[in-house]
Amino acid sequence: MEKMTLIKKGAEAELYRMTWMGRDSVLKRRIKKLYRNPDLDLYIRTTRTSLEAKLLSEARRLGVPTPIVYSVDLKNAEIIMSFIPGSPLKKIIPKMDRESLHETFSLVGSLVGRLHKGGIVHGDLTTSNMILKDDALFLIDFGLGDHTFDLEARGVDIHLMRRALESSHHEVSKWAYEGFISGYGEIMGDEIKDILKRVSEIRRRGRYVEGGR
Amino acid sequence: MRKLYVMGIESTAHTFGCGIVSSNGEILSNLRSEYIPSSGGIHPREASQHHASKASTTIKQSLDVAGLKLNELDAVAISLGPGLGPCLRTGATVARAIALMIKKPLIPVNHCVAHIEIGRLVTKEDDPLVAYVSGGNTIVSAYSDGRYRVFGETLDIALGNCLDAFARSLGLSHPGVPKLEALAEGGKNFIPLPYVVKGQDVSYSGLLTMATRKIPEVNPSDLSMSLLEVAYGMLAEVVERALAHTEKPSLLLTGGVARSPRLQRILKAVCDEHSARFYVVPPDLAGDNGAMIAWTGYLALREGISVPVDSSYIRQRWRLDEVEVPWRR
Numbered sequence: 001m002e003k004m005t006l007i008k009k010g011a012e013a014e015l016y017r018m019t020w021m022g023r024d025s026v027l028k029r030r031i032k033k034l035y036r037n038p039d040l041d042l043y044i045r046t047t048r049t050s051l052e053a054k055l056l057s058e059a060r061r062l063g064v065p066t067p068i069v070y071s072v073d074l075k076n077a078e079i080i081m082s083f084i085p086g087s088p089l090k091k092i093i094p095k096m097d098r099e100s101l102h103e104t105f106s107l108v109g110s111l112v113g114r115l116h117k118g119g120i121v122h123g124d125l126t127t128s129n130m131i132l133k134d135d136a137l138f139l140i141d142f143g144l145g146d147h148t149f150d151l152e153a154r155g156v157d158i159h160l161m162r163r164a165l166e167s168s169h170h171e172v173s174k175w176a177y178e179g180f181i182s183g184y185g186e187i188m189g190d191e192i193k194d195i196l197k198r199v200s201e202i203r204r205r206g207r208y209v210e211g212g213r
Numbered sequence: 214m215r216k217l218y219v220m221g222i223e224s225t226a227h228t229f230g231c232g233i234v235s236s237n238g239e240i241l242s243n244l245r246s247e248y249i250p251s252s253g254g255i256h257p258r259e260a261s262q263h264h265a266s267k268a269s270t271t272i273k274q275s276l277d278v279a280g281l282k283l284n285e286l287d288a289v290a291i292s293l294g295p296g297l298g299p300c301l302r303t304g305a306t307v308a309r310a311i312a313l314m315i316k317k318p319l320i321p322v323n324h325c326v327a328h329i330e331i332g333r334l335v336t337k338e339d340d341p342l343v344a345y346v347s348g349g350n351t352i353v354s355a356y357s358d359g360r361y362r363v364f365g366e367t368l369d370i371a372l373g374n375c376l377d378a379f380a381r382s383l384g385l386s387h388p389g390v391p392k393l394e395a396l397a398e399g400g401k402n403f404i405p406l407p408y409v410v411k412g413q414d415v416s417y418s419g420l421l422t423m424a425t426r427k428i429p430e431v432n433p434s435d436l437s438m439s440l441l442e443v444a445y446g447m448l449a450e451v452v453e454r455a456l457a458h459t460e461k462p463s464l465l466l467t468g469g470v471a472r473s474p475r476l477q478r479i480l481k482a483v484c485d486e487h488s489a490r491f492y493v494v495p496p497d498l499a500g501d502n503g504a505m506i507a508w509t510g511y512l513a514l515r516e517g518i519s520v521p522v523d524s525s526y527i528r529q530r531w532r533l534d535e536v537e538v539p540w541r542r
Contacts, residue, residue: 011457011458037442040403043405123411124411126413144411144412156411164412164413167364170362
């Protein structure tokens, strides 16, 4: 293997930049957690690695930009995929005006709509998991995703997006969420009514929201 | 400046507490009386009757221990929520009466904020990531721009609720969690149970249902060990993600379940991996108590926050991230 440079040490995985078969690539390795029971740890790392590899490829087929998966090593919980040059949305948001915020999140909403229409939920929609490269927006980190058309799972996906905006970008979360819903609604059509109803149910179910129960 | 004394009254759930602090952060007294249900979980009306019957002696003892008279207090702080309606009303009624009697301000305090502030006071850690885990709450929070923001929380029941309910199903008496942990020490075989992390959030209800269903089938030590591994592992994962995301220099573990040595070990290991400092609120201040309400009340008093008695409504579902905390600015 060629030389690898650590580019990110996240909570769950380490990312290395490397050249794989002549291509600019990223190796994602889910790291062992010594604080977890070894059986549980192995189960979590292998199921998430396998799921992520599948969902990345399937999402691409649905027209959602994602890294191309080159190679998967379940035993070591590793995926090699194409490197996406660009910046995480999290870093760019503070520089955005209201209009470009609306536009960008409308795009995010339409991508999530395509996933949901195609039977996939992402499971971890945060602005760190979205990379803007020129005009294209890439979704990454599908390890908490799932294959499902379930209303509840879709609702949780949208709820998490909203919560991520409120906790990390509270000063602009309203505009971003509005943009998200407009783009999402364009793809989901009439289905969005039931989903948004479920989102507010999930929100009320959460601990201590005024107007709940 | 003259030293100020603030009394805090806590009655959000099973504990009636009364504590007194001074403006330089001394905890002068911290008395409490806990309602223990004869069977099953907490019954709100019975708990509130317990609080009503214990309020006067708890308050009197609290004053005696602090060596103060009622009219020497500068304010009365009350935990107005979140919590169980009947319990909150009992504490609020008592606090209002005292404030009127001594003609001193009544200070509204959010229970969750108080768990964080008492931790900051005793650990002297200024800006930690917070894991607040108890029978009613499971919240991962960090301060940002005037409020404690919620980075992760439970989508359904709290960690403590999950463990308590399972312990009761196993026939373990109150308090269930230490007995559950002792039982888990003998566990050898890991039994797969639902591990549910959604984004930054966790869900414990499916785990509780599945673990309870397995009680007749498997060894109780194995099952307890597996339940704790999964339940604490889920929390550790979202804490770790929040540490990576917020880049806070430390973690503060607070709330009743903070007393768990097993959970402390796991979260300490998480912190070591991220070179973050790890702090736990001491046992007598981890669970619900009046001192934390008093101290948070003092911080609010200093900012000029108080509430007129006739509009001091309780707020059963008062979220942590709705509260402005101007003393952190």
